[in-house]
Amino acid sequence: MWLEQLRRDIQIGVRGLLATPGVASLAILSLALGIMATTAIYSVVHAVVIDPFAYRDVDSLMSVRVWSPTQRGFRTGYTVDQFLEIAERSTIFEGVIASTISDVFWTDDGEPQRLRGNHGTFNTFEVMGVPALIGRTAVSADAAAGREPVVVLGYRFWQRQFGGDPGVIGRQMKLNDTIRTVVGVMPKRFMWRGADVYLPTSFQRGQFVEGVRSVHLLGRLKPGVTEAMAEADLRPIIEDLRRQNPQQFPEQWRVGLLSFEETFPSGIRRDLWVLLGAVGLLLLIACANVSNLLLSRAGARQREMTVRAALGASRQRLIRQLLTETLVLALVAGAVGTALAYAGLPAILAMVPPGTIPDESEIALNTPVLVFALVVSVAASVFCGLAPALHGSRRDLAGALRESGRTLAGGSRQAILRATLVVSEVALSLILLAGSGVLIRSFVAMQRVEPGYPPDRILALRVPLPPSRYPDAARRIAFFQELVPRIESVPGVTAVGLNTGFHPLGNMWTGAEVSGEPPSQDPVVVHQINAGYLRTFDVQLATGRLLTDADVTAAQPVALVNERFALTGVSNRSPLGLMVRLPRLPQLPFGSRHDSFQIVGVVRDTPNDGLAEPVLPEIYLPFTVTGLALQLAIRTNGDPLAVARPVTSQIYAVDRVQPVTGVMALDAMIREQEFATPRFNLVLLSVFAALGLALALVGVYGVMSSAVAQERHEIGIRMALGADSPAILRMIISRGARLLLAGIALGLLGSYAAGRLLAGQVWNVRAFDPLGFAAVAILLAIAGLQACYWPARRAARTDPLIALRLE
Numbered sequence: 001m002w003l004e005q006l007r008r009d010i011q012i013g014v015r016g017l018l019a020t021p022g023v024a025s026l027a028i029l030s031l032a033l034g035i036m037a038t039t040a041i042y043s044v045v046h047a048v049v050i051d052p053f054a055y056r057d058v059d060s061l062m063s064v065r066v067w068s069p070t071q072r073g074f075r076t077g078y079t080v081d082q083f084l085e086i087a088e089r090s091t092i093f094e095g096v097i098a099s100t101i102s103d104v105f106w107t108d109d110g111e112p113q114r115l116r117g118n119h120g121t122f123n124t125f126e127v128m129g130v131p132a133l134i135g136r137t138a139v140s141a142d143a144a145a146g147r148e149p150v151v152v153l154g155y156r157f158w159q160r161q162f163g164g165d166p167g168v169i170g171r172q173m174k175l176n177d178t179i180r181t182v183v184g185v186m187p188k189r190f191m192w193r194g195a196d197v198y199l200p201t202s203f204q205r206g207q208f209v210e211g212v213r214s215v216h217l218l219g220r221l222k223p224g225v226t227e228a229m230a231e232a233d234l235r236p237i238i239e240d241l242r243r244q245n246p247q248q249f250p251e252q253w254r255v256g257l258l259s260f261e262e263t264f265p266s267g268i269r270r271d272l273w274v275l276l277g278a279v280g281l282l283l284l285i286a287c288a289n290v291s292n293l294l295l296s297r298a299g300a301r302q303r304e305m306t307v308r309a310a311l312g313a314s315r316q317r318l319i320r321q322l323l324t325e326t327l328v329l330a331l332v333a334g335a336v337g338t339a340l341a342y343a344g345l346p347a348i349l350a351m352v353p354p355g356t357i358p359d360e361s362e363i364a365l366n367t368p369v370l371v372f373a374l375v376v377s378v379a380a381s382v383f384c385g386l387a388p389a390l391h392g393s394r395r396d397l398a399g400a401l402r403e404s405g406r407t408l409a410g411g412s413r414q415a416i417l418r419a420t421l422v423v424s425e426v427a428l429s430l431i432l433l434a435g436s437g438v439l440i441r442s443f444v445a446m447q448r449v450e451p452g453y454p455p456d457r458i459l460a461l462r463v464p465l466p467p468s469r470y471p472d473a474a475r476r477i478a479f480f481q482e483l484v485p486r487i488e489s490v491p492g493v494t495a496v497g498l499n500t501g502f503h504p505l506g507n508m509w510t511g512a513e514v515s516g517e518p519p520s521q522d523p524v525v526v527h528q529i530n531a532g533y534l535r536t537f538d539v540q541l542a543t544g545r546l547l548t549d550a551d552v553t554a555a556q557p558v559a560l561v562n563e564r565f566a567l568t569g570v571s572n573r574s575p576l577g578l579m580v581r582l583p584r585l586p587q588l589p590f591g592s593r594h595d596s597f598q599i600v601g602v603v604r605d606t607p608n609d610g611l612a613e614p615v616l617p618e619i620y621l622p623f624t625v626t627g628l629a630l631q632l633a634i635r636t637n638g639d640p641l642a643v644a645r646p647v648t649s650q651i652y653a654v655d656r657v658q659p660v661t662g663v664m665a666l667d668a669m670i671r672e673q674e675f676a677t678p679r680f681n682l683v684l685l686s687v688f689a690a691l692g693l694a695l696a697l698v699g700v701y702g703v704m705s706s707a708v709a710q711e712r713h714e715i716g717i718r719m720a721l722g723a724d725s726p727a728i729l730r731m732i733i734s735r736g737a738r739l740l741l742a743g744i745a746l747g748l749l750g751s752y753a754a755g756r757l758l759a760g761q762v763w764n765v766r767a768f769d770p771l772g773f774a775a776v777a778i779l780l781a782i783a784g785l786q787a788c789y790w791p792a793r794r795a796a797r798t799d800p801l802i803a804l805r806l807e
């Protein structure tokens with residue numbers, strides 16, 4: 001009987017919607033827009049935050065974290081010897097693995113290719129708990145003496161390079177001058193460290209296999225191990241390691257576990273939650289809009305509901321019927337919204353900033369996302385339909401008829417409810433608009449930050465020298481000392497810079513000790529440069545002198561610091577001539593014979609930790625101190641990409657099998673790394689704000705149009721008694737303006753709360769932005785008054801005789 005009643009309710013609901021196709025279409029479209037945005041963003045949240053990894057029991061995969069309570073950051077990477085010590089002595093793990101992100105060079109018949117490699121222990125695939133897609137994974141037997149080296153391919157590399165050919169199993173590849181046999185291909189979502197190739201490696205104490213000096217440690221925790229038990233197990237091991245190498249660990253340290261998701265988080269996790277909240281507001285606006293439409297329709301159906309009640313229908317039966325109609329409408333809107341989300345998802349994915357989501361994430365409208373869309377549709381049907389159902393199921397016909405004759409200002413419960421919904425729509429729309437305005441102002445401010453040089457005239461590239469051919473600093477230094485003059489001779493090149501990173505994108509951090517100054521825990525950015533880097537990036541001298549070619553060639557223990565360093569690291573005296581000590585430099589992988597440098601110059605501050613962050617203290621050293629600089633910045637007098645081929649040909653002239661990677665204009669690199677995430681947030685939130693504004697204006701227009709229709713008799717009487725058209729126009733617009741003002745006032749309060757949230761996540765954002773709030777309030781007021789004008793104009797043209805005759 002229950003199923004039969006549901007079937008009958010659905011039939012009646014479909015018939016009722018078909019009877020009013022205009023209202024039904026507008027309601028479906030409004031709700032579909034909200035469901036579309038919510039489903040699309042949730043699909044990204046589900047793939048990036050909720051279920052990003054496809055490894056077995058990912059919650060038990062833990063990194064060993066060592067950190068200092070007094071310093072920024074922590075470490076989860078260790079030297080090979082330290083990894084082996086922890087792996088052999090710890091008792092809290094079922095299995096421990098090592099991994100790297102390494103340059104792997106594939107030499108074949110064509111040009112050499114640089115691949116993203118992962119040198120890992122032979123138990124890697126067993127601990128991660130994922131079998132091969134085709135072939136097999138590496139096993140412990142492959143580590144036996146005399147066995148040929150093997151390699152396992154990543155899925156994307158297999159598709160890109162071999163077109164998904166299963167015949168790749170058994171093929172031999174020359175990787176880092178070692179012949180390896182392909183034994184398997186991993187599944188699509190196995191992207192451990194984002195590798196193209198997985199190189200099973202036997203790590204031994206005191207040995208650097210294929211140049212691997214440090215690895216990341218990951219273990220699968222045994223069941224029942226607590227944080228306190230883990231710290232008690234790991235503390236004596238770390239104490240022994242610190243005793244052996246005190247410079248590699250902080251003086252005040254702690255050790256603990258770090259979950260897999262915390263070790264490899266998404267760079268846009270917080271942004272996605274903000275966007276999900278924004279689409280939630282959009283969905284609420286859509287629901288309020290649909291509820292308004294259904295209330296208008298309920299007024300027209302009051303006589304039908306009263307007749308049903310007279311024939312014996314209970315109020316619960318009437319509410320169920322009306323909610324079923326809304327459910328049918330919401331399910332249709334859900335189907336349309338899901339289809340729109342499927343169509344729009346590629347556009348969202350195209351805007352996702354590179355490198356901000358786990359490689360394992362697969363963003364798609366999968367089963368959990370579709371279930372979410374269904375739940376949202378059902379919840380929206382209740383939210384949209386409950387108020388109209390309660391109103392339409394009232395059994396007081398006389399009261400309903402009395403209210404139907406009242407004006408919007410006359411106290412009608414339906415009119416008050418509809419006005420409340422419109423005020424809510426306006427308020428929510430204003431919050432979205434204010435959030436979008438805040439992001440626009442922040443984005444514009446970021447673009448106005450001057451890097452101090454013309455990035456559109458600089459070509460950036462990386463020359464990853466393979467350890468097999470360049471095993472020490474002397475050979476790496478000799479390579480670049482031969483290469484740089486060759487590139488400087490290329491027509492169109494005005495300067496060539498060498499460094500381990502570029503301004504303003506950041507570089508390595510370390511601690512620094514200035515002679516005669518108290519110890520400081522503040523991080524210092526370290527640049528390892530040639531003399532041409534300063535010319536390439538227009539680094540201006542403040543006092544003292546710059547580094548010279550002679551300083552770099554002789555690896556002199558001299559340094560430059562920026563003004564920020566001189567201000568924070570040196571108190572009440574000139575930094576020139578002082579000695580600054582960098583304790584990390586004698587350690588691997590630096591291996592410098594110097595750890596103290598004399599400050600010979602102070603340069604002007606330049607953004608060095610991103611455009612959205614304050615300038616950090618920094619120090620410039622000759623690259624020949626360590627020989628680790630691998631990135632070239634080539635300044636040109638024209639289009640930098642025009643010299644890309646001549647520059648790479650000079651590299652091949654020095655070493656014909658040397659790969660070159662990351663060739664791009666520096667301004668494109670800055671846009672990709674600095675502006676991609678703000679642009680992603682800005683575009684999506686602006687689109688949602690525009691949709692919210694449109695829905696809110698539809699709601700305002702609908703309420704005012706309905707009010708005009710209900711008040712035709714009153715308007716006719718007013719005009720018959722002498723009211724002219726401007727008076728009627730002012731009356732209707734003033735009513736709409738009151739709704740707008742109430743919504744704007746509530747929206748400003750909500751915008752202030754939203755601003756406090758965004759202030760912690762978006763650069764240069766204040767909780768209260770008077771200019772931005774005023775701009776969006778004025779925009780919404782103008783648009784809302786325009787939506788009020790057309791019904792008011794129609795009311796002002798009412799013929800009083802026709803209005804009175806119709807009544």
